[in-house]
Amino acid sequence: MTPADLADLLHATAAKVLVERGLDPAVLPDEVTVERPRNPEHGDYATNLAMRVGKKAGANPRDLATWLAEALSASDGVASAEVAGPGFLNIRLAASAQGAIIEKVLADGADYGSSHAFAGTRINLEFVSANPTGPVHLGGTRWASVGDALGRVLSAQGAEVTREYYFNDHGAQIDRFALSLVAAATGAPTPDNGYAGAYIAEIAGKITDAHPEAATLPEHQRLELFRAEGVELMFAQIRQALHDFGTDFDVYFNESSLFESGAVDKAVATLKNSGDLYEKDGAWWIASTEYGDDQDRVVLKSDGNAAYIAGDIAYFQNKRSRGFDLCIYMLGADHHGYIGRLKAAAAAFGDDPATVEVLIGQMVNLLSDGVAVKMSKRAGTVVTLDDLVEAIGVDAARYSLVRSSVNSSIDIDLGIWTSQSNENPVYYVQYAHARSASIARNAAEFGFDSATPDLALLTAEEEGELIRTLGEYPRVVASAASLREPHRIARYLEELAGAYHRFQTNKNLRVLPLGDEPVSSTNAARLRLVNATRQVLANGLALLGVSAPERM
Structure with missing residues (x-):
């Protein structure tokens, strides 16, 4: 009996009890909550259903809990049901009923944990979207891990997810990038607010090798050459680094296309016509405070050029025109202002602001022996995705970045994440999978009955x-999807690995027979449990984009 089965049994039992007592079953919630108590001595599962609905039904909560306990105790698969406190109900399942969980896991296989809860929902999931002015830094790497995992989790719940990378190839940052490349190619100093680091010299060198005439071109043509070629080369490196990290995208959307296609002008005109833009001090502002933003925002500057938000507004309208029901933006720690402005833009276009969700990720710090690692070999000023992978590997990098809530900053200690010990969370989980796979291989030699x-x-x-x-x-996967918190999967896997290791270290619970002992029914049952554990570990690691090794 799975927790979901028990919840259904509780609902049906409660409805029957209320009717028998002349009380109204309509007070019951659509879904009954059952939880595992912190103290196992209290039972396998607990529920506060009687406390939630007792008074509404016209009954004392403890009396209702007592009636429920009596009815549940007579149900198949329930060993006992006891009342605690003012109306809590502690439930123990029969061993035979718990075995149904094992069979459910093995029957569903790789689909165990999946559902159709989000079926019919089209989600645009935009993440990373690092500017093509340098390698992906640690903050972007965190989104590469979390965003990819969130996409997998939402897909596992039936959503149609499009992973999208917003390619910023327009604006002042790209200008500074191009000027930095020209400076590197000509031996001039890096311009103010320009980009430095070995990668700039590498890209500049590739451009001059491919275009020996670059140095003699007129200044404007030379700048445009280095801009176009540099952005293409840099973005190729970004895409390759993300691919090697296990993160790929369905759509790479160019910001410049919004301006070239007239989408920005069209969006601005729409908002002017609706009265959501007003003119002040020679600039055009969106009245975003009317929709909950903390301040109005400049959309067209006084010089007639579009502010950055103009592209954001047009981009949102583009996403909605492509039929997405929900647009999730995963942005860096310095982008809190985007929450209000994007929701305001949605409302201004007549959309429900709930069609926009903005997740803000906090900082990542890399430590070595407790000391912050600040410099990159290639980037010069920041630690990059490639630096992290080189230091601890792809699996550890992905897992270390996804196992904590994005609302909190994280410290990645290289010593811990490279160790082969229980202190290393990814090793702890992967080792549980490898250990279970080893038992399955060895079991084949003993002739277990099929x-x-x-x-x-x-x-x-x-x-x-x-x-x-x-x-x-x-239930963990469902929560991770609905709350947009894939770190729940990682924390669950560590809990599962812990339960498995405790099972394995009890010498009285051997899975494989000793010496010439025959295979007993208990051995066979335990092997079934090991195989189910291996399946769930593999399923959870797959949702995080982390490998499930057969040997370690």
């Missing part, structure tokens, strides 16, 4: 804990 064993034999405390942890996985 028939399904009696899973009611799994009565040990460690076995029950492991089974119940397996049963939690679908």
